[in-house]
Amino acid sequence: MGCSCCSTRCWLIAGSVTGALVCLLGVILIPVGNLVIENTVKQESVLEEGTTAFETWNSTGTPIYRQFWLFDVQNPDDVVANGSNPQVIQKGPYTYRTRYLHKENITALKNHTISFMLPSGAIFEPSMSVGTEEDNVTSINLAVAGVYSLIDHTVANMLIQLSKATLFQRRTVRELLWGYTDPMLKSTLGVFYPYNNTFDGPYSVFTGKDDITKVAYIDNWRGYPTVSFWKDRYCDMINGTDGSSFPPFLDKKKPLYFFSSDICRSVYGEYEGSEDLKGITVYRYTLPDSTFASPTINPHNKCYCTNYEATNNCTMAGVLDIKTCTGSPVFISLPHFLHGSPDLLEVVDGLRPDDVEHKTFLDVEPTTGFTLRFAKRLQINMGYGPSKEIKILNQIKHNTLLPILWLNETAMLDDETADRLKTELFGRVAMLEVVQISLIVIGAVLCVLCLIGICVQHSNRRKVIA
Known part of the structure; x- marks a missing residue:
């Protein structure tokens, strides 16, 4: 019984730590992701062959x-x-x-x-x-x-x-x-x-x-x-x-x-x-x-x-x-x-x-x-x-x-250009935001649930000892 409780407690502690790390990863991805987006936009905004800006600039579409x-x-x-x-x-x-x-x-x-x-x-x-x-x-x-x-x-x-x-x-x-x-x-x-x-x-x-x-x-x-x-x-x-x-x-x-x-x-x-x-x-x-x-x-x-x-x-x-x-x-x-x-x-x-x-x-x-x-x-x-x-x-x-x-x-x-912009640029930005928010929410929920589980287990143990 003691071993089982110890095993459950270990899993809950591990879950809460994992949740906290996942949540922290989501938080870290916000500035990192923004930096990646910023660098990507800057690279694609340069007027030289091969960039989105150059293609748009020289297009007659x-x-x-x-x-x-x-x-x-x-x-x-x-x-x-x-x-x-x-x-x-x-x-x-x-x-x-x-x-x-x-x-x-x-x-x-x-x-x-x-x-x-x-x-x-x-x-x-x-x-x-x-x-x-x-x-x-x-x-x-x-x-x-x-x-x-x-x-x-x-x-x-x-x-x-x-x-x-x-x-x-x-x-x-x-x-x-x-x-x-x-x-x-x-x-x-x-x-x-x-x-x-x-x-x-x-x-x-x-x-x-x-x-x-x-x-x-x-x-x-x-x-x-x-x-x-x-x-x-x-x-x-x-x-x-x-x-x-x-x-x-x-x-x-x-x-x-x-x-x-x-x-x-x-x-x-x-x-x-x-x-x-x-x-x-x-x-x-x-x-x-x-x-x-x-x-x-x-x-x-x-x-x-x-x-x-x-x-x-x-x-x-x-x-x-x-x-x-x-x-x-x-x-x-x-x-x-x-x-x-x-x-x-x-x-x-x-x-x-x-x-x-x-x-x-x-x-x-x-x-x-x-x-x-x-x-x-x-x-x-x-x-x-x-x-x-x-x-x-x-x-x-x-x-x-x-x-x-x-x-x-x-x-x-035109519609084709609008769809391309939304897919290639804004779609990636939206996907990154979804990943960031998902990591933060999932990590936070996992951490909180595990902490609640630890508290419940601790309370039950005190009752048994009493």
């Missing part, structure tokens, strides 16, 4: 689309004859698939950077559009708006009258977007001309091989570490990545910086909240209202103000003059002048800014830093105003920035 809404002017004759506000309605979307070509001239450099060129192309997608590329739109005459802004008005008037040009013109969607031969300037004009068969770059970005916190950060663009459009050290900085990915392990308290060649400057997104995207938790980052705020509100924007007349001595919010970058008198804004000065909406009828529909956002997976969904929304505008020298502008009463179109460049990971 996820389709990127540009949707265009063109503003159709309803009262062009009334604007010219009486100086009335232009009344516009938006027509769209007209959708094109873009970024469907692989990066070119990918070259690994010595300073842990990799260079490449981004080819540009656009394929019309009829099934995702409201009409065809041959639909007509009445818009501002690009040539007239150009000579109004760029050359002496007396000379401009001569050109306009000799060619019998008008302030507004009727063009097809294809012509307005991609180019047509202008009868006044005898050259090809278009909002995005030239685009097809052109390249953005070259870019040089850090691979993250020596410092993962710099992965995908732009080292230089077109051979320079800064731009020279703004003639200011702050505004000419190239900050962050191109927006397609960021260093892993995001801190939602810190903004994400990225450079956009479309607007010739760097911007940043602030954490807005978490979203569920095909079963994956992502952080949503949006541009703050201060991005295009006037220098009176955001002093950092002072160096972006290069056109004092068009911006009311830099007091106007919501627009960015990119003439110093593109050579064309074009102003960038958010769609429908979202977050813009009231003056912009007072001289154009039919605009309805909406904070949900017209804002730019990035949805970034916080562990890997991959951008899994984004919507880049911008509006293209050109200006005209009163002029004594230009006859067709004699009746115009107000300086007007007229929207030509707004675009939504968007992409979202």
Whole structure:
């Protein structure tokens, strides 16, 4: 009997020790497992052949689309004859698939950077559009708006009258977007001309091989570490990545910086909240209202103000003059002048800014830093105003920035990529967490049960002795 009790007690003691060790192993696996996950993510985030990041970075599998809404002017004759506000309605979307070509001239450099060129192309997608590329739109005459802004008005008037040009013109969607031969300037004009068969770059970005916190950060663009459009050290900085990915392990308290060649400057997104995207938790980052705020509100924007007349001595919010970058008198804004000065909406009828529909956002997976969904929304505008020298502008009463179109460049990971991410990365993380929790629970339960058994046995022995 004594031997049997001793044997049972030994087994209970052994069980409690084993349970404690199993529980301790589960606890130890938490930091060890996290370290393994962190190292794995860091290895797979480096931009070099064979890593998940490189495959994603160089892939064209996820389709990127540009949707265009063109503003159709309803009262062009009334604007010219009486100086009335232009009344516009938006027509769209007209959708094109873009970024469907692989990066070119990918070259690994010595300073842990990799260079490449981004080819540009656009394929019309009829099934995702409201009409065809041959639909007509009445818009501002690009040539007239150009000579109004760029050359002496007396000379401009001569050109306009000799060619019998008008302030507004009727063009097809294809012509307005991609180019047509202008009868006044005898050259090809278009909002995005030239685009097809052109390249953005070259870019040089850090691979993250020596410092993962710099992965995908732009080292230089077109051979320079800064731009020279703004003639200011702050505004000419190239900050962050191109927006397609960021260093892993995001801190939602810190903004994400990225450079956009479309607007010739760097911007940043602030954490807005978490979203569920095909079963994956992502952080949503949006541009703050201060991005295009006037220098009176955001002093950092002072160096972006290069056109004092068009911006009311830099007091106007919501627009960015990119003439110093593109050579064309074009102003960038958010769609429908979202977050813009009231003056912009007072001289154009039919605009309805909406904070949900017209804002730019990035949805970034916080562990890997991959951008899994984004919507880049911008509006293209050109200006005209009163002029004594230009006859067709004699009746115009107000300086007007007229929207030509707004675009939504968007992409979202497909189901196949989502399943692969969930299986290869998040599935392993979840499995490790299950193992950790199981070891802790099983070990703790075994230890507690055995200790209870020891206590019960000890109590029974005392009763027998008594």
